[in-house]
Amino acid sequence: MTSARPPVHCLLVDDLEENLLALEALLRRDDIVLLKARSGEEALELLLRQDVALALLDVQMPGMDGFELAEFMRGNERTRHIPIIFLTAGTADAQRRFRGYEMGAVDFIQKPIEADILRSKVNVFFELYRQRQLVAAQRDELAEASAALREADRRKDEYLAVLAHELRNPLASLHAGVNLLHRKAGTPQAIPIQESMDRQIFHLARLVDDLLDVSRISVGKISLRTERLELATMLSLAIESSQAHIDAAGHSFSTDLPADPVWLEADLTRMAQVVSNLLINAAKYTPQGGRIALSAHEVGQSVEIIVRDNGLGIPAEMQHRIFDIFAQVAGHRDQAAGGLGIGLSLVRQLVELHAGSVSVESAGPGEGSSFIVRIPRVTAA
Ligand code: ADP
Numbered sequence: 001m002t003s004a005r006p007p008v009h010c011l012l013v014d015d016l017e018e019n020l021l022a023l024e025a026l027l028r029r030d031d032i033v034l035l036k037a038r039s040g041e042e043a044l045e046l047l048l049r050q051d052v053a054l055a056l057l058d059v060q061m062p063g064m065d066g067f068e069l070a071e072f073m074r075g076n077e078r079t080r081h082i083p084i085i086f087l088t089a090g091t092a093d094a095q096r097r098f099r100g101y102e103m104g105a106v107d108f109i110q111k112p113i114e115a116d117i118l119r120s121k122v123n124v125f126f127e128l129y130r131q132r133q134l135v136a137a138q139r140d141e142l143a144e145a146s147a148a149l150r151e152a153d154r155r156k157d158e159y160l161a162v163l164a165h166e167l168r169n170p171l172a173s174l175h176a177g178v179n180l181l182h183r184k185a186g187t188p189q190a191i192p193i194q195e196s197m198d199r200q201i202f203h204l205a206r207l208v209d210d211l212l213d214v215s216r217i218s219v220g221k222i223s224l225r226t227e228r229l230e231l232a233t234m235l236s237l238a239i240e241s242s243q244a245h246i247d248a249a250g251h252s253f254s255t256d257l258p259a260d261p262v263w264l265e266a267d268l269t270r271m272a273q274v275v276s277n278l279l280i281n282a283a284k285y286t287p288q289g290g291r292i293a294l295s296a297h298e299v300g301q302s303v304e305i306i307v308r309d310n311g312l313g314i315p316a317e318m319q320h321r322i323f324d325i326f327a328q329v330a331g332h333r334d335q336a337a338g339g340l341g342i343g344l345s346l347v348r349q350l351v352e353l354h355a356g357s358v359s360v361e362s363a364g365p366g367e368g369s370s371f372i373v374r375i376p377r378v379t380a381a
Contacts, residue, residue: 008129009033009050010122013043013069014058014087023056026115027122040064044072047079053129054122059088070106083125085109159326159340166207166338170200203338210342214325217349224267224353228378231262231296231303238275239294245283246292251309256295262303263378270350271375274358277343278307278371284335285369286311302356303377310368319360323348331365351375 010032012023020036027034035050037043041064043055055073057066064072066086073079083105105128107121177197184190216222235257246253264271275294282292286309293308314322314329321327325345328336351358356375362368 005031005130007031007033008053008126009035010126011035011037011043011046011052011055011082013037013040013055013061013066015039015061016058019058019087022113023118026113026118032126040066040069040072043069047073047076047082052082054083054085054125056085056087056122059086083107083128085121085125087111087113155326162326162340163207166340167204169338170204173197174200207338207340207342210340210346213346214342214349217346217353222353224270226265226267229264229266229268231264231305231377232257234264234266234268234271235275235294235296235305237268237272238279241272242276242279242283245280249283249286250289251283251286251292252290254291254293256293258297262296262298263380264303264375265378266354266375271354274347274350274373275305275307277347278373281343281371282307282309282311282369284337284339285309285332298377299374301376302374305373305375306370307373308368308370312369313365313367314360314362314369315365316362319362322360323358347371347373 008031010027012020012027012034013036014020014023015038017038020038024034024036035046035052037046039061043057047055057069059066070084070086073082073084085107087109089111105125107125109118109121174197177193177200180193181190181197184193213222235255239255243253279292279294286292291310294306295308296303296305298304312329312332312335318327318329322329323344326341327344328339328341348358351373354375356373358371358373361370361372
């Protein structure tokens with residue numbers, strides 16, 4: 001698999017063209033790019049443009065010699081850590097001259113060069129370079145993962161605060177209701193109190209159900225009860241459970257559905273829950289008297305179900321986040337009616353359990369929204 005790795009760059013510096021060619025011939029490999037410089041100045045220019053894994057420097061060059069070049073490299077933040085192999089004519093004296101710079105990785109090869117020694121030294125440095133790159137990539141991945149964890153943790157804290165608030169409000173009114181009922185039992189005044197308590201209990205039960213669903217899905221505990229069913233059956237069930245919300249807000253509601261039967265292999269209750277969540281959201285996030293449309297059509301081997309409204313819309317920067325749990329558009333809290341930003345994450349998880357996908361389109365605030373669910377269809381009953 002070596003060839004799949006990105007190539008590493010190696011700098012060769014020698015004033016004699018024939019030496020450069022000889023080094024090139026010795027080191028040529030698919031995963032190495034050899035950069036050649038004929039002087040120290042040319043080498044420094046190349047280093048400004050390109051990161052290199054290793055530099056092979058001829059010590060004796062006219063003008064800036066190999067040691068001076070190394071000194072420049074060590075003095076520059078960008079090139080300080082590049083390992084250097086000096087190619088020397090051969091006395092121990094020359095090696096001693098460089099003692100002052102032995103901080104970084106430095107090695108010496110005597111001329112005439114022995115091919116095996118050169119290759120094995122070069123390989124050691126390349127391997128080190130690869131390892132360093134790997135460690136850096138892993139460090140970046142870890143940093144990303146820990147930032148994501150911190151963000152999830154922050155959202156969980158935020159959510160717990162909202163959840164506590166949301167649960168406390170209906171409980172407080174239920175408590176007050178029970179006290180009142182004690183006093184008003186059997187009188188006509190008891191009826192609206194009971195109705196209000198019913199609504200609060202329904203809201204509480206729904207919050208708790210959604211929370212349970214989300215946590216069951218995230219630990220893989222929801223299993224679909226799939227059956228072969230008609231799209232129209234599922235959609236009527238969804239409409240039935242959302243109609244009251246649509247009517248209560250005085251919206252008009254239209255449908256555009258396939259004339260011929262379309263068959264799905266799906267969990268009736270769960271898919272109806274998906275569509276009705278989208279319809280109820282459309283009703284919630286559209287000002288009184290809006291338009292809501294449900295349409296469906298076949299696209300290749302899938303069916304596309306679209307819930308469109310002409311309501312508040314969703315700002316572009318929120319559209320990729322809207323299916324994350326607890327994500328809510330900042331200005332929509334008043335319309336959320338006690339919702340906690342769980343519904344759409346449930347929608348996405350349920351659709352994905354059906355091997356489908358869900359997306360949103362909105363031209364922005366005030367421009368309405370379309371939610372598009374795509375799930376596989378089956379060819380015959
Ligand atoms: P909830 O409605 O309980 O807040 P959801 O997960 O169903 O939670 O929706 C998340 C957020 O997405 C909502 O708070 C709202 O800001 C936005 N949203 C969902 N549906 C629509 C829609 N049809 N039009 C505009 N905004 C929407």
